[in-house]
Amino acid sequence: QVQLVESGGGSVQAGGSLRLSCAASGRPLSSYVMGWFRQAPGKEREIVAAVSRSSANVYYSDSVKGRLTISRDNAKNTVYLQMNGLKPEDTAVYYCAADSAYGIRSTPNTYDYWGQGTQVTVSS
Numbered sequence: 367q368v369q370l371v372e373s374g375g376g377s378v379q380a381g382g383s384l385r386l387s388c389a390a391s392g393r394p395l396s397s398y399v400m401g402w403f404r405q406a407p408g409k410e411r412e413i414v415a416a417v418s419r420s421s422a423n424v425y426y427s428d429s430v431k432g433r434l435t436i437s438r439d440n441a442k443n444t445v446y447l448q449m450n451g452l453k454p455e456d457t458a459v460y461y462c463a464a465d466s467a468y469g470i471r472s473t474p475n476t477y478d479y480w481g482q483g484t485q486v487t488v489s490s
Contacts, residue, residue: 368392368464368479375460375484378452382488386447388462388481396420396440399465402447403474404458404486413472414460415447425470429455452488459483 374386386402401416415436416425424436433451438444445462461484463477471477 368395368398370462370464370479370481372460372462372481372484375486377487377489380453380488380490382452384449384452384486386449386460386462386484386486388445388447390443390445390464394440395438395443395445395464397466398478399467399470400436400438400445401463401465401470401472401477402436402445403461403463403477404456405461405483406458409458411461411474413474416465416470416472417445418470419468423470425472449486452486454488454490456486457488458486460486 369391371389402414403411404414405411417436435448437446462481464479465477
């Protein structure tokens with residue numbers, strides 16, 4: 367079992383920045399591919415970014431490329447999402463998730479463990 371706790375959400379104006387953190391406990395984070403997802407009201411949960419176990423490979427959705435950066439520190443059992451150039455359409459609850467597969471996968475139902483989510487609100 368892995369427990370995931372997100373932090374760092376909040377309210378910012380368009381163009382602002384936030385850094386989300388996801389702290390893991392229970393098992394070493396290095397055993398999992400890690401992903402950040404988001405879900406806006408009335409919309410399906412979608413992947414934002416993912417990083418492989420060793421950080422050798424990363425994935426970004428087209429909507430966030432060049433603005434968001436995922437990283438991980440396995441020694442600290444923590445994954446980060448640096449969010450720059452935020453837009454109102456980035457407003458959502460952001461979740462981190464752990465996948466026991468070896469390769470990066472983008473569909474939510476393939477991830478095994480989820481955090482409780484943190485709200486990000488971007489005003490225009």
